[in-house]
Amino acid sequence: MALMGLLHSFGLPLQRVLIYAWHPLIVWEFAGSGHVDAVAVAFVFIALLSRRRNLETATGIALGCAVLVKLFPIVLFPALYKRWGWRMPAAFALTVAIAYLPYLSIGWRAALGYLPGYTQEEGLQSGSRFFFLSLARRLFGEANVPNMAFIIFAGLVLSMIAAWCFFRPEASDTSYLKRTFILASAFILLLSPRYEWYFALLIPFLCFVPFVPMFALTASAFLLYLLWFEEKPNQTIIIHFYLYAVFGLLCIFPLWRLLERRSREDAIRRRYIRPPV
Numbered sequence: 001m002a003l004m005g006l007l008h009s010f011g012l013p014l015q016r017v018l019i020y021a022w023h024p025l026i027v028w029e030f031a032g033s034g035h036v037d038a039v040a041v042a043f044v045f046i047a048l049l050s051r052r053r054n055l056e057t058a059t060g061i062a063l064g065c066a067v068l069v070k071l072f073p074i075v076l077f078p079a080l081y082k083r084w085g086w087r088m089p090a091a092f093a094l095t096v097a098i099a100y101l102p103y104l105s106i107g108w109r110a111a112l113g114y115l116p117g118y119t120q121e122e123g124l125q126s127g128s129r130f131f132f133l134s135l136a137r138r139l140f141g142e143a144n145v146p147n148m149a150f151i152i153f154a155g156l157v158l159s160m161i162a163a164w165c166f167f168r169p170e171a172s173d174t175s176y177l178k179r180t181f182i183l184a185s186a187f188i189l190l191l192s193p194r195y196e197w198y199f200a201l202l203i204p205f206l207c208f209v210p211f212v213p214m215f216a217l218t219a220s221a222f223l224l225y226l227l228w229f230e231e232k233p234n235q236t237i238i239i240h241f242y243l244y245a246v247f248g249l250l251c252i253f254p255l256w257r258l259l260e261r262r263s264r265e266d267a268i269r270r271r272y273i274r275p276p277v
Helices: 002-009 014-021 024-032 037-052 056-069 072-080 087-106 115-121 131-140 147-167 175-191 196-207 212-229 235-272
Strands: none
Touching: 002 014, 002 037, 002 196, 014 196, 024 037, 024 196, 024 212, 037 056, 037 072, 037 175, 037 196, 056 072, 056 087, 072 087, 072 147, 072 175, 072 196, 131 147, 131 235, 147 175, 175 196, 196 212, 212 235
8 A cells, every 4th residue: 555655646547556466476475374464565665655755753763663573674774864854753662662672681692692603594694695795705705805895895886875865955756755765676686595485675766666686585585495495605706696797787788878868968958058158
């Protein structure tokens, strides 16, 4: 409903919701497998709808609920935040704090549950989870590319995008939506998930930004199921290489069109806007 409400608010055809509802990954992972990520995605789009309606408190509460379900939506905070506003961050912090309050009696470390163990089990601490880090280690040697170097690099990339979201004025009503999509995409690409349902976060954005390369990437994420049957040596990096290589190749054409359009616009401005004498 939040997705349809957001489409309606921008005057877009409601039929676009089918891009999300009929996407193979959504049908399989949410309708078929019932992954809890569906709840997180729903709260993210409630936050986006609230942001559209200038409901800062509701935006913070919805984003807080999304983070309580799955931690990763926290990276979307800079794109949803209105500069110098205090209601949204206050509502976000209060929502998370209230939800964790009943568990503080066991200590804050215990309240984190299995999160520390999960980061170790999934290779986040060793760096084996990250495709681009694994690829760099293959090219330059594992000893020459430490995990911390990649974490710093990823942090810098996300921080630069966050700063761009914060300081650059919004050119249109959809600017915050596109920025949220860019932040989410950058995070997922850097994380390079081993589990295909993580890509589901990106799919609803395709209803507003029909970016064909991202549709291809999310649809191809089914290849990660091969790791469930038998994980052979180098299989993980090969599958991820295919996913991101195809995505990168498909990005060339829209990027070329974007650069060409901007070049044409600059030429028009130089032609008709003369400097004062």
